[in-house]
Amino acid sequence: MHELAVARRIVAIIRERERIDRFVRVQTVHVTLGPFTCVEPEALRTGFGAAAAGTSAEDAAMEIEHVPARGTCPACHAEQAVFDYFAACEACGTALDHAGGDDLRVARLEVT
Amino acid sequence: MCGTCGCADTPRVIELEQDILADNDRHAGANRAVFAERGLTAFNLLSSPGSGKTSLLVRTIEDLAGDLPIAVIEGDQQTDRDARRIQATGVPAHQINTGKGCHLDAHMVGHGVEHLTALPGWRDGAALMIENVGNLVCPAGFDLGEHARVVMLSVTEGEDKPLKYPDMFRTADVVLLAKADLLPHLDFDLEACLANVKRIAPQAATIVLSVKSGDGLDAWYGWLRERIAAATPLATQAVA
Numbered sequence: 001m002h003e004l005a006v007a008r009r010i011v012a013i014i015r016e017r018e019r020i021d022r023f024v025r026v027q028t029v030h031v032t033l034g035p036f037t038c039v040e041p042e043a044l045r046t047g048f049g050a051a052a053a054g055t056s057a058e059d060a061a062m063e064i065e066h067v068p069a070r071g072t073c074p075a076c077h078a079e080q081a082v083f084d085y086f087a088a089c090e091a092c093g094t095a096l097d098h099a100g101g102d103d104l105r106v107a108r109l110e111v112t
Numbered sequence: 113m114c115g116t117c118g119c120a121d122t123p124r125v126i127e128l129e130q131d132i133l134a135d136n137d138r139h140a141g142a143n144r145a146v147f148a149e150r151g152l153t154a155f156n157l158l159s160s161p162g163s164g165k166t167s168l169l170v171r172t173i174e175d176l177a178g179d180l181p182i183a184v185i186e187g188d189q190q191t192d193r194d195a196r197r198i199q200a201t202g203v204p205a206h207q208i209n210t211g212k213g214c215h216l217d218a219h220m221v222g223h224g225v226e227h228l229t230a231l232p233g234w235r236d237g238a239a240l241m242i243e244n245v246g247n248l249v250c251p252a253g254f255d256l257g258e259h260a261r262v263v264m265l266s267v268t269e270g271e272d273k274p275l276k277y278p279d280m281f282r283t284a285d286v287v288l289l290a291k292a293d294l295l296p297h298l299d300f301d302l303e304a305c306l307a308n309v310k311r312i313a314p315q316a317a318t319i320v321l322s323v324k325s326g327d328g329l330d331a332w333y334g335w336l337r338e339r340i341a342a343a344t345p346l347a348t349q350a351v352a
Contacts, residue, residue: 002250009132027123038253038279085278104132112121
């Protein structure tokens with residue numbers, strides 16, 4: 001299950017920032033996920049709980065923000081937010097082209 | 113609690129917007145530099161377990177290794193069976209065992225390439241075939257630094273798989289429909305499968321092939337040669 005590998009990367013990012021920003025405890029990790037990111041949110045939470053044990057992020061909450069991909073209609077050129085592969089244009093019903101959607105970021109940390 | 117005035121510690125916010133896979137992407141970038149330096153065209157081969165990746169590689173090597181140098185990195189949880197099958201054909205192969213891991217990442221592949229290029233008799237300018245761990249889910253998210261992604265689906269797996277595994281199929285440069293010799297024995301809807309691939313991956317070429325019968329292999333070899341020519345102009349002179 002690769003969500004554990006992703007969770008370990010998040011913990012590594014936190015450890016890098018600990019030295020730079022001098023905090024003792026992470027209260028909340030805010031993660032941004034796109035709709036086409038190959039990460040299952042609940043598996044990520046579970047993995048993070050395991051990976052963070054014994055670190056400043058032990059017991060930290062994980063807040064996941066789901067952000068859309070950018071959809072463009074090849075027929076009428078309307079733009080809209082897209083959350084699934086087969087989204088249709090709200091204006092004319094054509095299947096949308098989409099860009100982005102792979103977001104996998106640590107947006108911010110709430111620390112003390 | 114604050115030791116000075118007894119207030120509860122108010123959390124402060126550290127804005128990061130840091131890409132979590134930046135580390136893998138950095139290794140993928142380093143791999144690209146090595147590939148360019150050594151004239152390697154790298155292909156990431158992806159499929160379910162048992163679709164026929166290794167068999168296709170063995171047949172490709174047997175048919176092409178006379179005029180196209182090929183080297184292989186094999187990824188499996190356990191055993192070196194696949195690397196040994198490739199080595200029996202006479203081309204260099206390196207096995208990566210991921211243990212509990214479900215995908216190859218760029219760091220592993222970077223070390224794999226170091227092992228290959230240190231082998232006695234190694235020659236630059238090869239087509240580097242990276243056979244990923246058999247898995248239609250996890251490997252999709254990990255850039256290895258490859259020039260192209262080859263996603264295989266055998267006809268015994270069902271025509272709906274491109275829609276069921278969109279994260280994988282949407283990244284394909286070519287989709288190979290393998291074991292086509294079995295079509296007479298199956299209720300596989302080939303046209304529906306090709307339409308499904310088109311829907312999820314409009315950019316992908318599609319090739320229907322069979323290692324057993326040889327059907328479609330010329331198209332596969334032609335596609336490979338085109339990608340190699342596009343990626344490494346110097347290598348073209350070696351294969352022309």
